[in-house]
Amino acid sequence: MNINWYPGHMKKSLDKIRESLKMVDIVAEIVDARIPISSRNPVINDILKDFPRLIIFNKVDMADPKETKKWISHFQSQNIPVVEFNSITDKKTDKIYQKARALLHEKFERNKGKDITSDLINMMVVGIPNVGKSTIINNVSKRRGTKVGNKPGVTRVNQWIKTDSNILLLDTPGVLWPKLDTPDQGQSLAFTGAIKDENLDLENLTFNLIRLISQRHPEMLKERYGVDSNQETIEIMDAIGRKVGAISRGNEIDYYKLAVLFLDDFRKLRIGRISLERVEDIPADVK
Ligand SMILES: Nc1nc2c(ncn2[C@@H]2O[C@H](COP(=O)(O)OP(=O)(O)OP(=O)(O)O)[C@@H](O)[C@H]2O)c(=O)[nH]1
Ligand SMILES: [Mg+2]
Known part of the structure; x- marks a missing residue:
């Protein structure tokens, strides 16, 4: 990053x-x-x-x-x-x-x-x-x-x-400024909007966020987008893309548009209350 x-x-x-x-x-x-x-x-x-x-x-x-x-x-x-x-x-x-x-x-x-x-x-x-x-x-x-x-x-x-x-x-x-010891830390900051989106690969970021939410809170994706999390992340992503209308002219998923819409949903609390970092995720040397 x-x-x-x-x-x-x-x-x-x-x-x-x-x-x-x-x-x-x-x-x-x-x-x-x-x-x-x-x-x-x-x-x-x-x-x-x-x-x-x-x-x-x-x-x-x-x-x-x-x-x-x-x-x-x-x-x-x-x-x-x-x-x-x-x-x-x-x-x-x-x-x-x-x-x-x-x-x-x-x-x-x-x-x-x-x-x-x-x-x-x-x-x-x-x-x-x-x-x-x-x-x-x-x-x-x-x-x-x-x-x-x-x-x-x-x-x-x-x-x-x-x-x-x-x-x-x-x-x-x-x-202060954030300290980025691991790529995960940079990503956590990016999810929440602490890093300017211009500096980020939004499609990739959104893929990772969708993967995280589908693993921890599949019910939230079901509730908001009617999407089943029991499939590959890219399939979940496509299903969300179709649901939110992130479709390009050729009827393909427009991943950039999807990223912008999905991140906005996440940051405005429309998906749910999600703790990105949990106590059990603390790296041993940070404890
Ligand atoms: N939901 C929610 N949003 C918050 C809360 N506190 C701040 N925000 C939002 O977070 C965003 C950033 O808040 P700021 O107060 O500008 O943050 P800051 O630390 O002063 O940021 P810088 O001036 O850039 O250093 C704003 O959109 C706030 O509305 C909170 O407790 N709950
Ligand atoms: Mg301020």
């Missing part, structure tokens, strides 16, 4: 994350609940070391609830705190605040009764592209008035976003 993450960009964003750590109490690492391996980058562990951190499992509405449960237990068994989130509908940060507060209890003990801001938690959000950082920040923010310091000639000050709870969010999220 031909994907370029520009080294210059990476360095810049990592420097920014490091710089921002000075201003925050805790970091929230946003992860796509459907691909908890591929939507992380281990480099964040190197940067944060012992810095307080929690993982927000976002897009849980798109993932298989059974698998999400297993993932949460998995992370908890490694002492990594996780909060489940659907940033489209969850407009409250209460559960994030509670978790963060528990993690920062020492700070709170120290500051107890000192001043009125002692209940506030300054938080930075980090995550790979498309994982939902902006949606979370926009949905939980209680913005009032216009930003100051955002005009030309005025030094850009860091903006803090007030939320419904005592969390203050740093307005510029830290962008």
Whole structure:
């Protein structure tokens, strides 16, 4: 898969994350609940070391609830705190605040009764592209008035976003980039739309996605496309192509059109809640 993450960009964003750590109490690492391996980058562990951190499992509405449960237990068994989130509908940060507060209890003990801001938690959000950082920040923010310091000639000050709870969010999220150790990880990111489609072989990608869904959730293909998964993947693909009208003039299957339609169905949750990565799929060296 031909994907370029520009080294210059990476360095810049990592420097920014490091710089921002000075201003925050805790970091929230946003992860796509459907691909908890591929939507992380281990480099964040190197940067944060012992810095307080929690993982927000976002897009849980798109993932298989059974698998999400297993993932949460998995992370908890490694002492990594996780909060489940659907940033489209969850407009409250209460559960994030509670978790963060528990993690920062020492700070709170120290500051107890000192001043009125002692209940506030300054938080930075980090995550790979498309994982939902902006949606979370926009949905939980209680913005009032216009930003100051955002005009030309005025030094850009860091903006803090007030939320419904005592969390203050740093307005510029830290962008990580995905780490592609295996071709599967690149593919998982591509399925979810985290990699620009222009860079991808969509027909091939769709073939692989149809194969995966036909093996794990044949009932979903039956339900949406009336297709029997008990046949070769290419036959399933053709049957879906005919069903969605991805046919060229010569009455052949138009695989590109099929790919565009099928990926759109998948990404808009019309096929079903599918966890692409499962706990049992974790490569031994990643565990
Ligand atoms: N169903 C669902 N969709 C979500 C959720 N969170 C985000 N999205 C969608 O995912 C897409 C990407 O969300 P963004 O908030 O733009 O992601 P981002 O991390 O800010 O992306 P970059 O700015 O590219 O780094 C958007 O289409 C959102 O509507 C969620 O919890 N559930
Ligand atoms: Mg964004």
